[in-house]
Amino acid sequence: MTTEAPRTDGALAGLARFCFRRRRLVLLAWIVGVIAVAFVGFGYGAAPDNDMSGGGSESAKAQALIEKHFPERQGDTLTLAIKADGGIDAPAARRKIEKVVADLEASPVTGPVTSPYRDEKLVTKDRRIARTIIPLTRKAATKAEVKPLVDTVKRASGDGVSLGLGGERAEKAETPRQNPADSAGVLAAAVILFIAFGSLVAMGLPIVTALMAILGGLALTKLSGHLVPAPDFTAVFAAVIGLGVGIDYALFIVTRYKDALQEGDSPESATVRAITTAGRAVLFAGTTVVIAMLGLVVMGQRLMTGVAIGASATVLVTMIAAVTLLPAFLGFIGHKIDSLRLPRRASRRDASAGGPAPARGTAAERWAGMVQRRPLVAVVLGGAGLLVLAAPALSMRLSLPDASVQPDDRGSYTSYKILSEGFGPGYGAPLIFAAEAGSKDGLGPVVAAVGAAKGIASVTPPQVSRDGRAATFTAFPKTGFQDEATTRLVHELRDDVLPKAPGGGGVHIGGPNAAAIDYSEETGSRLPLMIAVVIALSLVLLIALVRSVTIALQAAVMNLLSIGAAYGVLVAVVQWGWFGPALGFATAMPVTTWGPLVMFPVLFGLSMDYEVFLISRIREEYERTGDTRTAVANGLARTAKVITAAAAIMIAVFTTSVLGPDVAVKQVGLGMAVAVLIDATVVRMMLVPAVMELCGKANWWMPGGRASKTAPAAQGRAGEREMGKV
Template sequence: MHEGPLVRLARFCYRRRRRVLLFWIVGAVAVMAVGFGFSAPADNSFAGGDTESARAQNLIKEHFPQQNGDTLTLAIHADGDVTAVRPRVERVLTALAHAPHVASVTSPYQAPEQISPDRHTAFAPVQLDRVSADVPKAGVVKMISDVRDASGNGLTLALGGATVTDAETPGGGPTEGIGLLAAVIVLLIAFGSLLAMGLPIVTAIFGIGTGLAGISILGHVLPAPSFSPIVAGLIGLGVGVDYALFIVTRYREALDGGADPEKATGMAIVTAGRSVLFAGTTVVLALLGLLVMQQRLLSSIAVAASVTVLMTMIAAVTLLPALLGFTGRRIDRFKLPLLARRSGRAPLSERWAGLIQRRPVIAGTAAGVLLLVLAVPALSMRLSFNDSSTQPHDTSSYTSHRILTDGFGPGYDAPLIGVSTSADGASAVAAAVGRTPGVASVTPVRTSQDGAASLFIAYPKTGLEDVATPALVHRLRDTVVPRAAGNAQVLIGGANAGTIDFSDSVTSRLPYLIAVVVGLSLLLLLVFVRSVAIAVKAAVMNLLSIASAYGVLTAIVQWGWLGRQLGFPVGMPVTAWVPLFMFPILFGLSTDYEVFLISRIREEYDLGAETRVAVTRGLARTARVITAAAAIMVCVFLSVLLVGQIDVKQVGLGLGVAVLIDATIVRMVLVPAVMELLGRANWWLPGWLARILPVAEPPAATAPLPGRVEEPAG
């Protein structure tokens, strides 16, 4: 066996297994104690950068410090005139004004514009002294409960706002547990042994635990959204179990081939472990490609997920060899009789590969057409952010949205803030904005206490998710404001304008992300497989599978196909950051499967098999383990459909569908079909490129695959 760095690492971890295990236990406990004990507060704002909304927010922070916190809205609906229930409403307003972290409450009875024309509906802004992430959830829940208890007898009250939505949205819930249970079941079917099943689970838990603790520590430097641990944990669980699964599978194969446990560990790490390092590095670099978007929270999500993937990868090539040292030849202890491995006739995957190779044009064309059909809905994808209309209908957020929409129109959930350092300029612009088609109303201009700035609030006639709202914002900025402002500078900002700016930024910088991610992945694949054709083929197929996942996501979330059954209450735009975040993850994960499959095909080819035989054998060796790995990821990702956060559900749905498509249509059909058509061209590498490409550590020599391979039952 080649005595490279990976072999030496495997032997060290195997021989010093007690020290390695102790190091991991002590290190994990220490990191988790610090990370979870001193975690940084979350930051859920996607605003920032040099956008107009960000500049407007900076002016507001500087001159209107009382508005630096988030704002709640008390929605009021009376069966009769709201003035008839004034005493009851004012008691609630007084209670809210004395609640912790409430800076001010503006009564509708002192602001006539806060009462609807039919006088059945009103609202009262509740200004907090801090942002949502810094407001204790228990205090918000109590305010929600007190307001709800004050309803009845012809009066309906409900609190709305981002802080309320955060308080009412459950966290990760049972998703991690369900994902872990699914991984256990799939591993039991794949291995047929309790001990073999436990090794990937233990390895993944160590990697995920240290990774999530690292995210909490990094949050002090790079604040991340509250859902980052959920997303990072799901990705970490998926890849962590999969990476260990591939290594344990190679270890068992080496034992079956006659190797002793130490040599089998070295062979597993230098083959499957080598693939894990390349695959994990691809995922990490693909995620870090999000840095080119220059969006602070996207960067923090990318770093958070990358840290978790990195720790699971390190655990797979250091902790797992130590655990294999403890198990030795007892890897198949505690067998489950019905799932025990059997040998005999050729496995289904080998027969399937033969079928595809006999009709490569038909198979490849059919698979390609199917992927393109699945991708068609993505052409109509709309990007936005979710508002209260997508919340469960029994929540205070949705009730508040419904009251305001019925009384004032949907635009009261999407206010725009105009801010200027010129009082005259702000007044002129406010008047012009009020006359603009699509604007429902504009509040009077207010001047800051220092007299240096003025602001007004404009309410559109349409909601945030309506395509007319972004069009209105662009019209105000491009035409209405410049004409009315004269020499004064008036900025249109606010949280909702910030989401529009974010979506515009995504559209403009997405090509850079695609170029960076695809370019880095191509380079890594060239180094790993040393083949131009395979690297380019992998990139094209990855793009096809991602486009197909986008199409399915659009059809379910935006078009509403099976939306209600999957937890999406209404048809809605795709959350702006979701497809952007999905792209590098999916490209990295698709490259993972390409690496694991092609590495086995390349091993057979290097042992002297012709391309057709190498493909058949490689697919036969990897189909079952790739299917198991994909099944684990699909179950893990789809488990987030049980959480309350719509955007996290979209991430899980998109990732789960993409992995399913990639592991079936792409790996099982397109790859063998295209490789059959390319023949010897699969391995083409120009001499000049071969000389400049770095040479990765070659895998250990393995015995050629016999005519028939052993197949696990199940």
């Protein structure tokens, strides 16, 4: 194969040449820019917003009534749960309990606390378990303000008295910070890069480039919160995605740069070639991820829009860094890209990401040949395996995590266990009823009807607002927050009990439990629309790149299969409990509502990344040879190693999330790691070559044209200019 000279014209070539020649200026601009954005973003960025309510749901209507007519209830509260083996009236136990209550009340962030010794309703009949509410003086108490309260309760627990502080703020305060770009993820990526490159210098370039880009991207994510509120997991999510794609994109460019040097190019020429070929594919791949992430906007949920904007900003910065900052680094490194190598046995040069055709008999080429000889068998085995893995996804249940699914050593879990034992599992899943009413007597029939419902344990008397225009009461289910029976109870109350009760038509059911149910159902109903939008936009981009409707449709179907398989594995581990404890999930639980929602666009975008790098090379080989079988074998051989390394980096980064403390983020990390593993092995190495072998010339079909039958050198050069080598 004749090596084509890199383009000397075009925007990307000019950008690469400028960044290479003005490398000091480019590096200085990046350093100053990142420092400035980080200072502003981390110093003055918006606080996270975790309120998943809103819209026109029943729980949102109830919350709106409470906020309007019960302003005294706007502050957050904590719940102190107490269990004394010898009873709370034992002298030693009482001294300890009263001291804890006094310490909590003395905090500058808490209001008056009612001692359980002053209210018999706060104590069980056997006097062994008690509770009390700790009001916070402002709604958004910070983690730093609540953490001392959690520590006070933990230190006091012992000697026959168990204490636990529950509530959303307490739960967040005691959850260790999860930093996805920590040393574990970076170290794993470094090891993989060193194995791929064999050089400490080549290993370090992608990592440094990605980390600088992530720092700037996360600062922009914080700043974007002023325009579009985002939940607190947005920064973690954006950093995970940014670290993975940032290192991967730099990996592809550095690999192509090394190959160009080995073919005799000067450092500047090699940089231009790397940016105009692999860099072009990086821009396309990154754009696909951004567009897929922005598919979350169609969900119509303000916080998901915030997640989409924040994560897209980070990916966008990594793309820009790959085609500007990295060429500047290459200008400094030059021929020293392979410096600081460990001595090892010389071997045949790998051409997995570019350069001359690989020698016959490479492992990747032998594998491709084996698949091509039995393509139907490969399609049946690979497709059936993915469908089996995806089957559990049909039983997926969605919910938001609560104290019941936290690790056993958390104070919030201790509080949940104590309260469930003393007051029932439904104490942590209260249903708050709200309605516009002139007196509490007007809700009497509704309270009676709700109290008589089969799944209700107890009901509080109704309370009228100070302005006399609204009333509310609370009902406690017999089942817990995560129990499917609680969801059925809420629907029964809304669809049957309230409509039949006199005056029940204007009563709305709210509270954290009902809000989680509404949010999960709203998400499930809008998910198909988001999937359709993401697939449609990605198909348009892929068709424009590879000039084939057939290949684009193949990619969409196989991406859906790999994502479905990841969903199935997630359900089996998290919801069914298979190997859950070994992976850090304390108990079986529903899948976090927003998990599949954010996983789909990210995974679809990442799958398209690998599709771009593989199919671009196959298309290039096809235009050179005119033979699909040869093109697939050569294309797979040339991309197998670099795609495997890129996927391994992604898996390593996502797996570090599984090791973290947040159960929701752990779920997403597990699902994405499994999806990338499946995509890089079963899909790219088995299904893609098998399906392309079966389709033959039809792979290159485009409406209004014919599939290419021959590939003269001029056509090969045109294809290279249009798509870029990978």
